[in-house]
Amino acid sequence: MTGPRRLVATSVLVALISGCGSVAESDVELPERPTVPDHWRLIVSDAGDVQLEVPSDLIVTETADGILAQLPPAGGGPTLEIWATGPSGPQPDDVQEVRAWLDSMGYVPRDDGVTRVANRTEGAAKLPAGPALVVALSVGPGTASESRAVVYAIETEDGIAILRVVGAPSVLDERADDIRLMTMLAEFGAASSGR
Numbered sequence: 001m002t003g004p005r006r007l008v009a010t011s012v013l014v015a016l017i018s019g020c021g022s023v024a025e026s027d028v029e030l031p032e033r034p035t036v037p038d039h040w041r042l043i044v045s046d047a048g049d050v051q052l053e054v055p056s057d058l059i060v061t062e063t064a065d066g067i068l069a070q071l072p073p074a075g076g077g078p079t080l081e082i083w084a085t086g087p088s089g090p091q092p093d094d095v096q097e098v099r100a101w102l103d104s105m106g107y108v109p110r111d112d113g114v115t116r117v118a119n120r121t122e123g124a125a126k127l128p129a130g131p132a133l134v135v136a137l138s139v140g141p142g143t144a145s146e147s148r149a150v151v152y153a154i155e156t157e158d159g160i161a162i163l164r165v166v167g168a169p170s171v172l173d174e175r176a177d178d179i180r181l182m183t184m185l186a187e188f189g190a191a192s193s194g195r
Helices: 012-018 095-104 169-174 176-185 190-194
Strands: 005-010 025-030 041-044 050-054 059-062 067-070 080-085 117-127 130-139 147-156 159-167
Touching: 025 117, 041 067, 050 067, 050 080, 050 176, 095 130, 095 147, 095 159, 117 147, 117 176, 130 159, 147 169, 159 169, 159 176, 169 176
Parallel strands: none
Antiparallel strands: 005 025, 041 050, 059 067, 067 080, 080 159, 117 130, 130 147, 147 159
C-alpha cells in the first residue's frame, strides 16, 4: 500500500484521538505499516482473522482463538507475553463501555483483593490496524513478581480487537522497540487473511 492510509470511523475511540468528546464521523489518518525485519516471522491465527509479525525468539503457544506468543521459559526469570485477538462476541458502544468491557473480559487486570494493580494510565494511539485506546498498569507492584500490562483496544472495521502485552518491567523496557513494532505490524479482521 502506498500513500497515506485513510479510514472513516464512527467511534468514540476516534473521538479520543481527535480530542473531541462526542461520537461523530471523523477522518483519521492512520500510519503506514513499517517494514518487517528479516529475522521476524508471520504468525496467522487458525481462523485467519489475526496476523502478527513476531521476533524469531518468541515461541507461539496458541493460534486457535487469536495468537499467543511468549519468550521461552527462563527458569523463573523475567517473562514477556503477547496476546492478539480479533473482534468477537459482544462489542462495546462507547468509551466508558470499552473501559468496562476491557475489565469485564479480563483483558485488563483488576484490583480484586487477590491481584493488586496500580499506576493505571489511559491514552490513545494511531496504529495501522486502527485507532486504539491504550491502558497500561502495574500488576503486583512492589513484589518480586511485579509485571506491567499494556492493552490496546483497537478499533477495526469488524469491531474492537485486542493486543495485550504483559511482562516483567525490565523485559518490557528492554524489548520496547520490538513491542512497538509488533503493535504497528498487527493486522485484524477477515481482510488480514488475504494479505
